Amino acid sequence: MASLPSCWRSVMLLSILLVAMDQMAMASLSDDIEVGWGQDHSFFYMDGPDGKQTLALCLDETHGSGFHTKEAYLYARFDIDIMLVPKNSAGTVTTLYLFPVDVPWEYHDEVDLEFLGNVTGEPYTLHTNIFVNGVGHRVQHFRLWFDPTADFHTYSIDWNPKRITILVDGVPIRVFKNHDKDGVPFPSWQKMKLEGSLWNADDWATQGGRVKTDWSAAPFFANYRNLRVSSCQPSPGVAWCGDEPPESTWFQQGLDTAALQNSRDTHMIYDYCKDANRKQFPKECTLD
Numbered sequence: 001m002a003s004l005p006s007c008w009r010s011v012m013l014l015s016i017l018l019v020a021m022d023q024m025a026m027a028s029l030s031d032d033i034e035v036g037w038g039q040d041h042s043f044f045y046m047d048g049p050d051g052k053q054t055l056a057l058c059l060d061e062t063h064g065s066g067f068h069t070k071e072a073y074l075y076a077r078f079d080i081d082i083m084l085v086p087k088n089s090a091g092t093v094t095t096l097y098l099f100p101v102d103v104p105w106e107y108h109d110e111v112d113l114e115f116l117g118n119v120t121g122e123p124y125t126l127h128t129n130i131f132v133n134g135v136g137h138r139v140q141h142f143r144l145w146f147d148p149t150a151d152f153h154t155y156s157i158d159w160n161p162k163r164i165t166i167l168v169d170g171v172p173i174r175v176f177k178n179h180d181k182d183g184v185p186f187p188s189w190q191k192m193k194l195e196g197s198l199w200n201a202d203d204w205a206t207q208g209g210r211v212k213t214d215w216s217a218a219p220f221f222a223n224y225r226n227l228r229v230s231s232c233q234p235s236p237g238v239a240w241c242g243d244e245p246p247e248s249t250w251f252q253q254g255l256d257t258a259a260l261q262n263s264r265d266t267h268m269i270y271d272y273c274k275d276a277n278r279k280q281f282p283k284e285c286t287l288d
Helices: 006-022 257-267
Strands: 033-037 042-049 052-059 065-069 074-083 092-100 110-116 125-131 140-142 154-157 163-168 170-176 192-200 220-231 268-271
Touching: 006 092, 033 074, 033 192, 052 192, 065 220, 074 092, 074 192, 074 257, 092 154, 110 154, 110 163, 125 163, 125 170, 140 170, 257 268
Parallel strands: none
Antiparallel strands: 033 065, 042 052, 052 220, 065 192, 074 154, 074 220, 092 110, 092 192, 110 125, 125 140, 140 268, 154 163, 163 170
16 A cells, blocks of 8 residues: 655644644634645644644645635734744745635735745745735845744734735834825735645745755645734724725834834845836836
């Protein structure tokens, strides 16, 4: 009989060990998310002395896995802790992104964080992109200032009617402003779920696809825990965030602009608005 895929073996062994612990769960991540694909390559377990329920996504030669929140939101802040694939993660991609429900691809909005694996000793690249009405190509790349495989770190997407902010451990690294009045589309009508996945993309992910996934190092694991979703809160007297008056400064509060600029100066390694190979720049590049 053929041997079980490596993820299957890991899931089966850990399931036996963790059943008793799982019954003691204090914080249930599984109440808020569900595995959408690769159910045989994922499992929940209790982690650490605080008993936080954690989701492990697994990737082997057969396939990876992914999850999504059970609820969809129009404007919210999403925070989740992730520990990335350690050691030789070349070819693998760990993701966190917002994606709409039942919207045709050519019209969809999307906010992407993709962690591009690398060979042992080389840093991850955090690839970010924003799609509006099916159009992306708004790529910015960052190098993290810590080892994202040694412990959990918090990654956040704060989406309100004025801007989308991407944060790492509470530090803003990217802002996409709402310039709809200037003819730049902004995600404002599609409810979206928070999703995450671990998959193989060795045709492009590491050094432009020159370095392939080393399957002898499989299975690969990425771990997610401690999801927090905070619905958008409008200013006093306003019914919901989408009704916030255009002149309102409510959503301009709380952004550390000095920290954002430092992130751009220190950690950004690619910006679509400064790509010398582009023949034409999107309109928002001249507005920010």
